[in-house]
Amino acid sequence: MLFPTLTFGLFFLATYAVIWGVGRANEWRKILLLLASWIFYGAWDWRFVALLIFSAFLNWGTAALIARTDEEYEPGRRKALLAFGVAANLGILGFFKYYDFFLEQLGLLLAHFGFERDMPLLEIILPVGVSFFTFQGMSYLIDVARRKVPPASLLDMTLLMSFFPHLVAGPIVRASDLIPQFRRTPKLERGMVAMGLLLIVWGLFKKAVIASELSVGLVDPVFFDPSAHSSLDLVIAAYGYAVQIYCDFSAYSDMAIGLAALLGYRFPYNFNQPYRARSLQDFWRRWHISLSSWLRDYLYISLGGSRGGLARACRNIMITMLLGGLWHGAKWTFLIWGGLHGIVQVLETLWRKLRPAGWPQLPAALAIVATFHIVTLGWIFFRADTFDGAIAFLDGIGRGDWGSTIATPLAIGLILFGMAIHFTPPTLAQGIAFRLRGVPAIWLGLATGVVILLIDAMRFEGVAPFIYYQF
Incomplete structure (x- = not known):
């Protein structure tokens, strides 16, 4: 869905009415926002909603393990968990965005030295906004490891990475800015x-x-x-x-x-x-x-x-x-x-x-x-x-x-x-x-x-x- 279209306008009006219709039930509000965000993303390609959910679960689980690891007595385990989480995010980004590019460059390099090969290109479809939500996940992990933010609940973390206004093209809103807002019941001020x-x-x-x-x-x-x-x-x-x-x-x-x-x-x-x-x-x-x-x-x-x-x-x-x-x-x-x-x-x-x-x-x-x-x-x-x-x-x-x-x-x-x-x-x-x-x-x-x-x-x-x- 593109913002400047009638389809998105109707989608947002429906979301707006439902969200403010639940009163002060903040957890229900967040669940409905999450579902609306998945509908928004799925309108482009439903297959990649699973990638979005997987990425959120990955970062939430890794951050939870990092937070439970003692910084003084288990520094090696803490660093290993952070390295794993960052590498996993970069792996998602690298596979979808750079796999074919690097293989093409490798093929050209081999051909230059007389070793022509048919490279296993996959012609991968690039998920919309993948660079934004992977960077968002990495910043959350690093901030938890640096003890700048406490670990978030699964619902808050999933909503952070899926929230449709910034999902596909930013801004890259950090956990320290948005998750405290998720924990409070929002008020609609004039x-x-x-x-x-x-x-x-x-x-x-x-x-x-x-x-x-x-x-x-x-x-x-x-x-x-x-x-x-x-x-x-x-x-x-x-x-x-x-x-x-x-x-x-x-x-x-x-x-x-x-x-x-x-x-x-x-x-x-x-x-x-x-x-x-x-x-x-x-x-x-x-x-x-x-x-x-x-x-x-x-x-x-x-x-x-x-x-x-x-x-x-x-x-x-x-x-x-x-x-x-x-x-x-x-x-x-x-x-x-x-x-x-x-x-x-x-x-x-x-x-x-x-x-x-x-x-x-x-x-x-x-x-x-x-x-x-x-x-x-x-x-x-x-x-x-x-x-x-x-x-x-x-x-x-x-x-x-x-x-x-x-x-x-x-x-x-x-x-x-x-x-x-x-x-x-x-x-x-x-x-x-x-x-x-x-x-x-x-x-x-x-x-x-x-x-x-x-x-x-x-x-x-x-x-x-x-x-x-x-x-």
């Missing part, structure tokens, strides 16, 4: 309702009107065949994709946060005006915050972080960003994208540590522009289907053909409008929600319905899946 509805319609607009039209009318045709388009078209398409992916992914996060709020739960925000970043490190503090903080806390720091000197810090940055790139998919283009971000962050770290005293810093406006264009360069590799496609795209920009055949005034207007809303102050939505909380529920509901109908009238044919569904 402020949460107003903010939830505002985020839902705002996300719907960004996805259905801006991201979808940029995708269909500009980005997809240009990236499909860069050689058929002028240099100007390619440059505009690169900017278009920067706006598209921001509007697409932030729209999903906004809608997920809004849906959770209407059900009585709070999710952390996932974006903070990332194109205002003054460096790549600043960008990753603003973009997909739940993933970047996950990589920092569970990978970068586990590798040693900045402890052990400048060289090790630079090494750990590169490893983190390369694996972060590979997390997005089994393609060389994602690895190159992560590598580019890693190299620039290493250079930033070296410059910050070794910059001669008294040298002026780059002006803020210039730093923002430079960072945005580095990020946009990386998006070309992120979006391209193949490495050759990305190189063809860059070669096309270098041709110097500055006529345009596809960049319509509508597309350019959407790019400019998308950048404008990106720079909207974050407090604006909070201020609007604060004013809306006094509006009677019936009028607030009617107004929301009217706005949704207006967005539906403005949107273009069809609804493309969210970009991050593939991860």
Whole structure:
């Protein structure tokens, strides 16, 4: 089920009515939410609901064993259990996401040395959101092992990993944020309702009107065949994709946060005006915050972080960003994208540590522009289907053909409008929600319905899946 569809709208309305209809029976509420989440996930492919349940049971059981192991007298057993749990999660992720990729690369390597073999490729179907719920499971295990969170009940743990608002594309909500909320009976506050509805319609607009039209009318045709388009078209398409992916992914996060709020739960925000970043490190503090903080806390720091000197810090940055790139998919283009971000962050770290005293810093406006264009360069590799496609795209920009055949005034207007809303102050939505909380529920509901109908009238044919569904 896609969020911006009538099917999901009816599903959510039914879920909303049932959940709030059970009164203060919190355990029943959670059971019903769990069943609704499995229906939501099963609408894509029922076979993988079993994988979701298995993953939840695996992490719950392993965490329970870790919690019962004495940290002082059985440190080896504790570490072994944690290693098993992490390896099991990585095994699930690796099998479904990387099995065929690594076998293909092995086949190419053997062929290079004259040992051609038919590799046992399985053409595995990738479960939607597998990267998100496996990372969620691993963070829970590590936090239990570090004694940052107590072990959760089986119901709470299963709901944590299955909760449909964030199940398939995040945010990666940690156990320390969500499980304490599951233990309390939620209350539907006017402020949460107003903010939830505002985020839902705002996300719907960004996805259905801006991201979808940029995708269909500009980005997809240009990236499909860069050689058929002028240099100007390619440059505009690169900017278009920067706006598209921001509007697409932030729209999903906004809608997920809004849906959770209407059900009585709070999710952390996932974006903070990332194109205002003054460096790549600043960008990753603003973009997909739940993933970047996950990589920092569970990978970068586990590798040693900045402890052990400048060289090790630079090494750990590169490893983190390369694996972060590979997390997005089994393609060389994602690895190159992560590598580019890693190299620039290493250079930033070296410059910050070794910059001669008294040298002026780059002006803020210039730093923002430079960072945005580095990020946009990386998006070309992120979006391209193949490495050759990305190189063809860059070669096309270098041709110097500055006529345009596809960049319509509508597309350019959407790019400019998308950048404008990106720079909207974050407090604006909070201020609007604060004013809306006094509006009677019936009028607030009617107004929301009217706005949704207006967005539906403005949107273009069809609804493309969210970009991050593939991860």
